[in-house]
Amino acid sequence: MSLQARDKEFLALLxxxxxxxxxxxxxxxxxxxxxxxxxxxxGEDFLSLPVRRRRVGMVFQHYALFRHMTVEQNIAFGLTVxxxxxxxxxxxxxxxVADLLSLVQLEGLDKRFPAQLSGGQRxxxxxxxxxxxxPRMLLLDEPFGALDAQVRRELRRWLxxxxxxxxxxxxxxxxxxxxxxxxxxxxxILKDGELIQLGAxxxxxxxxxxxxxxxxxxxxxxxxxxIEAGRLRIAxxxxxxxxxxxxxxxxxxxxxxxxxxxxxxxxxxxxxxTGVAQRGPDVRIDCRIEGHAMELIGxxxxxxIGVAPGLSVRIKPxxxxxxxxx
Amino acid sequence: MTDxxxxxxxxxxxxxxxxxxxxxxxxxxxxxxxxxxxxTLVYLGVIVIxxxxxxALRPWELGLDGVVRTxxxxxxxxxxRVSFGxxxxxxxxxxxxxxxxxxxxTRYDFPGRRLMDAFVDLPFALPTAVAGIALTTIYxxxxxxxALAAKIxxxxxxSPLGIFIALTFIGLPFVVRSIQPVLQDLDRDVEEAAQTLGxxxxxxxxxxxxxxxxxxxxxxxxxAFARAxxxxxxxxxxxxxxxxxxxxxxxxxxxxxxxxxxAGAAAxxxxxxxxxxxxxxxxxxVQIFLARRGRA
Numbered sequence: 001m002s003l004q005a006r007d008k009e010f011l012a013l014l015x016x017x018x019x020x021x022x023x024x025x026x027x028x029x030x031x032x033x034x035x036x037x038x039x040x041x042x043g044e045d046f047l048s049l050p051v052r053r054r055r056v057g058m059v060f061q062h063y064a065l066f067r068h069m070t071v072e073q074n075i076a077f078g079l080t081v082x083x084x085x086x087x088x089x090x091x092x093x094x095x096x097v098a099d100l101l102s103l104v105q106l107e108g109l110d111k112r113f114p115a116q117l118s119g120g121q122r123x124x125x126x127x128x129x130x131x132x133x134x135p136r137m138l139l140l141d142e143p144f145g146a147l148d149a150q151v152r153r154e155l156r157r158w159l160x161x162x163x164x165x166x167x168x169x170x171x172x173x174x175x176x177x178x179x180x181x182x183x184x185x186x187x188x189i190l191k192d193g194e195l196i197q198l199g200a201x202x203x204x205x206x207x208x209x210x211x212x213x214x215x216x217x218x219x220x221x222x223x224x225x226x227i228e229a230g231r232l233r234i235a236x237x238x239x240x241x242x243x244x245x246x247x248x249x250x251x252x253x254x255x256x257x258x259x260x261x262x263x264x265x266x267x268x269x270x271x272x273x274t275g276v277a278q279r280g281p282d283v284r285i286d287c288r289i290e291g292h293a294m295e296l297i298g299x300x301x302x303x304x305i306g307v308a309p310g311l312s313v314r315i316k317p318x319x320x321x322x323x324x325x326x
Numbered sequence: 327m328t329d330x331x332x333x334x335x336x337x338x339x340x341x342x343x344x345x346x347x348x349x350x351x352x353x354x355x356x357x358x359x360x361x362x363x364x365x366t367l368v369y370l371g372v373i374v375i376x377x378x379x380x381x382a383l384r385p386w387e388l389g390l391d392g393v394v395r396t397x398x399x400x401x402x403x404x405x406x407r408v409s410f411g412x413x414x415x416x417x418x419x420x421x422x423x424x425x426x427x428x429x430x431x432t433r434y435d436f437p438g439r440r441l442m443d444a445f446v447d448l449p450f451a452l453p454t455a456v457a458g459i460a461l462t463t464i465y466x467x468x469x470x471x472x473a474l475a476a477k478i479x480x481x482x483x484x485s486p487l488g489i490f491i492a493l494t495f496i497g498l499p500f501v502v503r504s505i506q507p508v509l510q511d512l513d514r515d516v517e518e519a520a521q522t523l524g525x526x527x528x529x530x531x532x533x534x535x536x537x538x539x540x541x542x543x544x545x546x547x548x549x550a551f552a553r554a555x556x557x558x559x560x561x562x563x564x565x566x567x568x569x570x571x572x573x574x575x576x577x578x579x580x581x582x583x584x585x586x587x588x589a590g591a592a593a594x595x596x597x598x599x600x601x602x603x604x605x606x607x608x609x610x611x612v613q614i615f616l617a618r619r620g621r622a
Contacts, residue, residue, distance in 0.1 A: 031518050051521040058522040064515040068537040068619055078523035081533070113619060126519075133523055 003188055003195055005137075005171055010163050012172045012184035016216065020193035021173045025139050028171060029058050041136065057130030057168070061142040063122040065114040071125050072097050072110040078133035100128040103162070120151040127159075131166065138163075138170040144179065156183055177217045181205060189213050211323050214253045221294050221317075223269075224325065225252040232322065235290045237269045237314075242322055249325040254317035257282075257297040261313050268314030275309055289315070381599065384592035396593045401569050402578060406594070409575040410601060412486055413554035416493035417501075417547045424501025424550075425536075425543060431502070432509045446502050449495050454559030461492055462563045484566030489574065492560040497550030504546030508539055541617045548609040555602050 005011045013021040026032040030051035039046040066074050075097045079088055101107050104124040114122055123143055144152040160183055163170050174180050180187045181201040188198045197209040208214035225234040227250055232241040234252055262268045275286040285296040385393045431443050465472040465482040475482045482488055520530045558576040565572045575598055582591035
């Protein structure tokens with residue numbers, strides 16, 4: 001596969017576990033050698049450079065902080081290991097650490113040891129440590145994987161701001177589609193070591209290239225259908241086929257919340273409501289369509305008109321995706 | 327001052343609470359405290375504390391100046407110096423070498439690795455007298471390694487160097503086995519982080535790996551040292567046992583016992599106990615400091 005990150009871009013590598021996204025990141029960092037292929041940075045051959053000469057900032061899922069060093073020493077590590085010729089003066093190092101501490105909003109914690117910090121704080125120290133070497137590229141390997149949901153969301157926003165301010169090309173590995181879509185300029189979706197789709201978050205979400213991508217990016221409802229003469233037919237309901245759709249038997253995919261409800265005598269797919277449950281801000285509607293059990297989602301505290309357990313309604317997916325049936 | 331005053335006011339007066347049974351230990355949700363603490367105390371008492379108390383009491387039959395005279399006699403002082411000095415040297419030598427062996431056995435995969443791993447335990451398993459005789463045969467002036475060493479002017483067996491060899495031999499597994507599990511569990515990503523930050527191999531090991539191993543290394547060295555101080559069997563064959571030169575303290579104890587000087591033997595024993603205890607306590611303190619730094 002071939003993949004290019006643009007300058008100052010925030011690129012997310014998204015895929016299920018085992019898709020090779022972490023391996024790809026480690027190849028970029030130089031921690032793993034590819035069997036074949038090449039890695040270039042600018043025009044430079046990256047593969048011939050050892051890890052420590054690539055100047056990439058890497059952030060690991062489990063922080064990988066040096067436990068026996070203070071926060072300050074951790075952040076300064078990349079500067080203190082430089083050869084005497086390249087090493088900044090002690091005062092410069094201290095100033096740089098102070099800058100980074102304020103950048104990651106950890107002022108005053110410089111004398112703490114990693115064990116005295118929370119998970120979110122540790123990951124920010126790891127990020128500051130990676131930024132200290134003024135990396136040419138920032139690599140993040142599931143950096144929020146070990147944090148709880150609340151902290152994760154906060155750090156996500158903050159990381160995006162940080163990226164925009166620091167202006168470093170960033171490659172970010174995650175298996176969390178929400179995270180990737182929320183954070184990245186472009187998302188690369190990987191499966192079994194292959195690049196399936198690459199594009200802006202909206203683009204891949206609204207036009208998933210394959211059923212796999214559709215499924216992976218969110219909840220999916222699927223029904224068999226047929227396209228004939230520009231018309232898409234699902235069971236007894238017919239509508240205009242999406243443009244560029246293949247002909248013949250197809251699989252129709254739609255998001256459970258991208259449906260309109262209509263009374264039973266209207267147009268749409270006949271659905272029998274089997275259960276309704278309020279789930280936080282959404283309402284979950286269980287129903288049967290054409291013998292398939294399906295879970296639909298309505299937003300807001302009120303049910304769509306005519307929806308109640310035991311009743312029949314008609315539903316119309318308003319943005320179906322169609323793939324040729326395999 | 328104000329802090330303490332503030333803290334004092336928070337303490338609830340005892341009188342207005344329900345009379346509570348004072349507890350020696352905090353209540354734990356883990357059952358079996360009484361039983362396990364009881365067994366621990368009885369066992370430690372019978373196996374360790376009572377015998378050591380007897381040892382501590384016995385020398386005073388000689389009176390204080392008798393004990394002092396025994397311990398300051400040139401022969402005893404020399405034996406204690408040899409025992410502790412050479413033990414320390416052997417333990418310290420085992421620190422880098424044991425580290426290297428543990429590193430080799432954990433980090434690399436090569437044919438015969440498991441066999442070599444098993445060899446490390448041999449000094450544990452071998453009766454020490456057997457080890458002593460074997461070492462003596464090899465390092466005696468006529469032995470293969472002894473002859474080699476003699477060529478460059480080194481006297482191995484029947485010299486302090488011989489004692490050093492024996493004590494290094496028996497101490498090695500303690501160091502290797504202390505480091506090995508820690509090295510195995512050491513997260514690779516920490517080293518990888520050091521690499522991406524620009525550290526070369528030497529810096530990675532010196533600044534990241536060894537500090538992480540320091541508590542285990544120190545504990546291994548302490549064990550090796552303690553074991554070496556008490557070692558008897560392997561040393562007496564190779565040492566030559568010349569009073570004032572290559573006589574170790576445990577041998578002197580045996581000699582005193584054979585002369586029915588039980589109190590004198592106990593005096594030496596007590597001195598060894600005191601020095602060992604002090605040394606181990608010191609190493610423990612450093613170890614706790616090191617361990618706490620990373621964990622707190």
